Each structure stands twice: as structure tokens, then as C-alpha cells.
Amino acid sequence: MTSPASTEYVPPQLSAGPRPAQGPAADEGLARRLRALACTAPLHDLDTRKANLAGEYSVYAMAEVALAAIDLVTLNMDFDTGADHEQIVARLLPRVAAQAPQRPAAEHERVARWVLENLINVGSVDRGFRAVYGTFGTDGVYTRRDYDFKLIEEVPGHGGDVFLRTTDEAVNVLVGALDTDVTSAQIAAEVKLEVLINRGRLADAQLAAEQARYRTVQYAETLRRTLEATRRNVRAVDWLNAVPDMIDEALDHVADRYRHENAILTNIRKARDEAETGTDPRTAEHKRRAAELVDIVKDCIRRHTQLQSRLLEAGPLFRAEQDRQAFAPPTGHTGLDLYGQLVAPLLPLPVERATRVTDAFFTHGTGLRTPASVRVGDLVDLLLTPLVERENLGAEMPEPDLIATPDDSRFTDEQLANAKELLDLEYDAPRRLSGLLAEARLRDPELPYLVALLAIHAASPPVGTAYRQGEERLVFAVDDGTTLEDEEFGGADLILGMMRLPAGGRGPDVVGGAR
Incomplete structure (x- = not known):
């Protein structure tokens, strides 16, 4: 028999009703982790969709190849230019071939290109990825939000070339530090690097040094995008407060990194010299790690030197672009109305009269055309090459996959x-x-x-x-x-x-x- 003073235990969530949503700070942390998790989804999706390829590709670890591709693009892109597409494919081939050495080289190249094109997301309209996640507002209402991001993007270069550049999201996926501040991550990585070197753990120190280099690339990428936005429209960038503060912070960051990296370089060389005179059977491995660390830290110093020169040029570039865009003469011609000025007047005319107008328009509108043979050798090859037998109806056209566009109009x-x-x-x-x-x-x-x-x-x-x-x-x-x-x-x-x-x-x- 239960005494009158005893009461049955009721869980708080049952007695107090539904538990309210957590505060904005906790929810922002959850949203940040959800966005970071979304950045890894395209890599996992590669291993899921490899079954759709024509052939047996289950032996390949596509996510591993994707991480290697992001690594290569990040380390091969410079401040002004990016990484060459064909060069990245060529450097990916040894890693792909190591996973399936008995397969032909053509298949290895196809896997490398397929992974790289999926990281660029060639099949989409804007070549980007989208993830949906939910957050709680201050009123406790659950709201779904879209998160658009890219991993590798194609950027134009000098002379009409197209280069590859990794985004901040790709660097975060590669390094393993998800949605972190660039400056704090750089300082933490280099402090960790110095501690590991002092303790002689060169294998772990090499990983920390590579992470510090990725953060340096990300910092330079932030500055590059700011300068590109300034060249397009100087009013779109806050040069009154935000950019000067960022430049001052970056210059202080570079000065601190110079002192830190030179001290780290001294410690690495000391470890390398001690490894040369040591009697430990692992001396050769220790020496190799130290030599690789020297190269990585030298590359960090080179990138910081380049970043410093760009930071010093940012102020004059802003003033030059301000003068150029403020005093640029307005365009002295109006646009061409193709329908009103060309199509509408020509439709009632007979064909023999309309073709004279269209021929003149397209002759002047298409510009110059390069001749097929500009050298004697090209002309000889063109004349001596036998004709290729073609089918009457040509090659078979693939059947397109047509998807009906939903009618989202508000009014009928x-x-x-x-x-x-x-x-x-x-x-x-x-x-x-x-x-x-x-x-x-x-x-x-x-x-x-x-x-x-x-x-x-x-x-x-x-x-x-x-x-x-x-x-x-x-x-x-x-x-x-x-x-x-x-x-x-x-x-x-x-x-x-x-x-x-x-x-x-x-x-x-x-x-x-x-x-």
C-alpha cells in the first residue's frame, strides 16, 4: 500500500507539455553543422551514383578520388589564376590507377574526369549544389532554408582559358575544420604545428602544416573575391569600413605568420639535422618527413609574401577603379531591338527581298571567320585526307529526357x-x-x-x-x-x-x- 506522501514520478517533458525550441545560439550551431554536413554530401553521392555508369566501377572509391581532386586544385591554384583542368586529370590518374591497376588506362581517365566534372556539377544550370535544412526562429517557428554552395568552380583566365578554383566550402571539407574563422584556424594550426615539431612528431606535424597551407589559400581567396567585386562595381564592396578593417587584420596576420613560420622553419631544420646524425633505424623516415615539412612551410611563406603584395596593392586598385568607374563615358548607342527593327518589318516581305536583308545582317553580325587552312602544310593535309564515309541519316541522336516544367504562376x-x-x-x-x-x-x-x-x-x-x-x-x-x-x-x-x-x-x- 502506498503512503499518502509518496507520489509517482512523471518525466518533466510529459508533465510540462512540449519542450520549447532551444535558443538562437544553440540553433545557429546546429545550422552551421548542418551546412557543413551538406558540403560532404556530393562526395558520398559519388559512391552512390557510380552504379549508374556503364560498366563495373564498384572497385573505385570515388569519394577518395574527389578529396584528392580538391587537394590538387587547392594547391595548384594561384592568386590570379586557377588550376588547369587537364593537369588535374593527369595528376589524378596515378591515384585512380592504384585502386584498380588491372583496368585499362582509358577507364582510369574516365573515372578521373567523371569525378572532377561531378565536383564542378556540370549537369546543373548554375553548376552548384543545394541542400535544405531547418532552423528555429526567435518565435520558435520551424523554418526550412536553402543552402547553395559549390566545391570546384570554373573561372575565366587570361587569353580565354578556363581554370579551376576551389571554394571555401571545399577547403573546409578537405581540411576537416567545418565553417571556422580563417584567422583563428590559421593561428591554431600553426601553434599545433610548432608543438608537434618540438615534440618530434613529424608525421602529425606534416598534416598540421598542410592544414595551415589550406587556410592560407582560403584567406587569399577571400581577398581575391573582394578585389574582383571591386573591379566589377566599386559600390558593391564596403570600402569605408569592412574592407579596410579586413586589410589591416590581414596585414597583421601576415606579419605574425612570418615570425611564426620562420621560427617553425628553424625548428624543422634542427630536427632534420639531428636526424642526419642519429643512429635510430627510423632515421631515414624522420629525415624524409623533415624535408617535406621544409618544403610545405617554404610554400606557406611564399603564399604569405604573395598575399602581402596583393594587400598593399588593394588601396591603389580601389582608387583607380573608383576613378575609372566614376568618370567612364556613357555608352553612345542604343541596343538593337531584333523583333521590332528586323523580324517584324521582314515578315510581310517576299523571301527574295527578305533574304538580302538577313544576309547583310548576319554577315556583319557574326564577325570575322578564320579560314580552314592558313598554311601550305594545312592545305596539303586537307587535300590529301580521304573523305570519311558517312551514313545517310547521320549518327543516331540520343533520346532526350524531357521533364515537364511545373506551372508556378500565381495568376491563371x-x-x-x-x-x-x-x-x-x-x-x-x-x-x-x-x-x-x-x-x-x-x-x-x-x-x-x-x-x-x-x-x-x-x-x-x-x-x-x-x-x-x-x-x-x-x-x-x-x-x-x-x-x-x-x-x-x-x-x-x-x-x-x-x-x-x-x-x-x-x-x-x-x-x-x-x-
Whole structure:
């Protein structure tokens, strides 16, 4: 029998109702880890999708090849240029061949190219990846968010070449430090490097040195993107506060790293010299590790020297771009309206008259054409090469995979027809926007939004374009200073009317009012 003083234990989450969401700080940490986890998803997806390749590719570890590709691109790209695509493929071949040495070389090359193209995400429109994750707001409401990122991107270089560059997300995946601050990560990596060297753990020290080099590349990439944005539009970058603070912080960072890396280099050389005179059977391995560390730290010093020179050039570059963009002369020509100036006038003409115009247009519009043979040797090869037998119908075309595009329009065709009917003022006097909105609200609750949208576009009608395209009528809107009194919309109560565009050379006529 239970005494009256005893009570049955009830868990807090059952007695107090549903547990509220954690605070913004805890949720931000969770969101950061979710974004970091999303960056690794494309690498795991490679091993999942390798079964779709035509052939037996299960022997290859695609994620391992992908990490090696990110590593090669990161270490081969410079401040101004990136890594060469074919060079990366060539350097990936030994690692791919080591996984399946009995397979042919053509298959190894196909695997390397397939992995690299999937890291670039060649098949997508923007060549990027997207992940969906959820966060809790301050009000405790769960909201789904999209996270767009890239791992390897193609950037244009000098002379029309295309290079590869890794993004911050790729470097984070490679290093293993997910979504960390560049400066703090660099300091922590180099302090760890110095401690490992002092303790003689050169194998672990080599890994720490490589991580420090990746962080240096990431810091230089941040500066490069800032300077590129300045060259495109100087107003898009905060040169008043954000960029000067970043440059000062980066210069202090470079000065500290110089002192630190020179001290590390001294310790490494000391460890190497001790390894040369040691009697331990592992002396050769110790010496090799020390020599590799010397090369890595020298590369870090070289990259910091390059970063420092770019930081010192950032201020003059900003002033030069400011002068260039502020005082650039405006363009003295207007764009070409292909439909109004070329297609519409040619459609009524006979073919023999229209082809003369199109031939002249495309002759001057396509530019110069390089001849097929510019040397005597090319001409001889062209004349002596036998013709290739071709099938009558040509090569078989692959069957495209067509996906129906979902119709995500807010307004239906019927609503658009009703809105145009309301704005058809050919036989009416000009009307106020408030009256049109009230009449549209009686037909459909969503129709006033479409009428208001069309009225805003009519405030500055493209008369010249409509005239060239052969339009006969055009809706126009005028603001006479009257305030719109409506339960859903605010602003000006526009006066809307219909403008008739005659085919002759006269000016437009206003229907329902004075010309």
C-alpha cells in the first residue's frame, strides 16, 4: 500500500507539455553543422551514383578520388589564376590507377574526369549544389532554408582559358575544420604545428602544416573575391569600413605568420639535422618527413609574401577603379531591338527581298571567320585526307529526357483575360485605379493584385518598342497627385487610359480624351 506522501514520478517533458525550441545560439550551431554536413554530401553521392555508369566501377572509391581532386586544385591554384583542368586529370590518374591497376588506362581517365566534372556539377544550370535544412526562429517557428554552395568552380583566365578554383566550402571539407574563422584556424594550426615539431612528431606535424597551407589559400581567396567585386562595381564592396578593417587584420596576420613560420622553419631544420646524425633505424623516415615539412612551410611563406603584395596593392586598385568607374563615358548607342527593327518589318516581305536583308545582317553580325587552312602544310593535309564515309541519316541522336516544367504562376490565364478586359478602355473615358480595383474585387479576390501590377507597368509604357512591334493600342497611366483610398493598396490613384498607335507617321492618339 502506498503512503499518502509518496507520489509517482512523471518525466518533466510529459508533465510540462512540449519542450520549447532551444535558443538562437544553440540553433545557429546546429545550422552551421548542418551546412557543413551538406558540403560532404556530393562526395558520398559519388559512391552512390557510380552504379549508374556503364560498366563495373564498384572497385573505385570515388569519394577518395574527389578529396584528392580538391587537394590538387587547392594547391595548384594561384592568386590570379586557377588550376588547369587537364593537369588535374593527369595528376589524378596515378591515384585512380592504384585502386584498380588491372583496368585499362582509358577507364582510369574516365573515372578521373567523371569525378572532377561531378565536383564542378556540370549537369546543373548554375553548376552548384543545394541542400535544405531547418532552423528555429526567435518565435520558435520551424523554418526550412536553402543552402547553395559549390566545391570546384570554373573561372575565366587570361587569353580565354578556363581554370579551376576551389571554394571555401571545399577547403573546409578537405581540411576537416567545418565553417571556422580563417584567422583563428590559421593561428591554431600553426601553434599545433610548432608543438608537434618540438615534440618530434613529424608525421602529425606534416598534416598540421598542410592544414595551415589550406587556410592560407582560403584567406587569399577571400581577398581575391573582394578585389574582383571591386573591379566589377566599386559600390558593391564596403570600402569605408569592412574592407579596410579586413586589410589591416590581414596585414597583421601576415606579419605574425612570418615570425611564426620562420621560427617553425628553424625548428624543422634542427630536427632534420639531428636526424642526419642519429643512429635510430627510423632515421631515414624522420629525415624524409623533415624535408617535406621544409618544403610545405617554404610554400606557406611564399603564399604569405604573395598575399602581402596583393594587400598593399588593394588601396591603389580601389582608387583607380573608383576613378575609372566614376568618370567612364556613357555608352553612345542604343541596343538593337531584333523583333521590332528586323523580324517584324521582314515578315510581310517576299523571301527574295527578305533574304538580302538577313544576309547583310548576319554577315556583319557574326564577325570575322578564320579560314580552314592558313598554311601550305594545312592545305596539303586537307587535300590529301580521304573523305570519311558517312551514313545517310547521320549518327543516331540520343533520346532526350524531357521533364515537364511545373506551372508556378500565381495568376491563371482566365484572371489575365479578366484584367485585360477591365483595362480595355478603347470606348470609355479614362478611369481611376480605385474604380478598377473595386470592380476587379467583385469578380475575383486575387484579381486586384494583377490589375495593380499592370497599372504600375502602364505608368511608364514602352511606346517606342510597342510602335516598332506593330501594336495598335497601349495602356498608359498618369499620376495627378490624388491619393489612392483602398483597403489593400496605397500610393497614387492613377488615371488609366488607352493610347492608339496608328500605322502612319502621326503621333499617338488618346482614346476618350484630347489628343
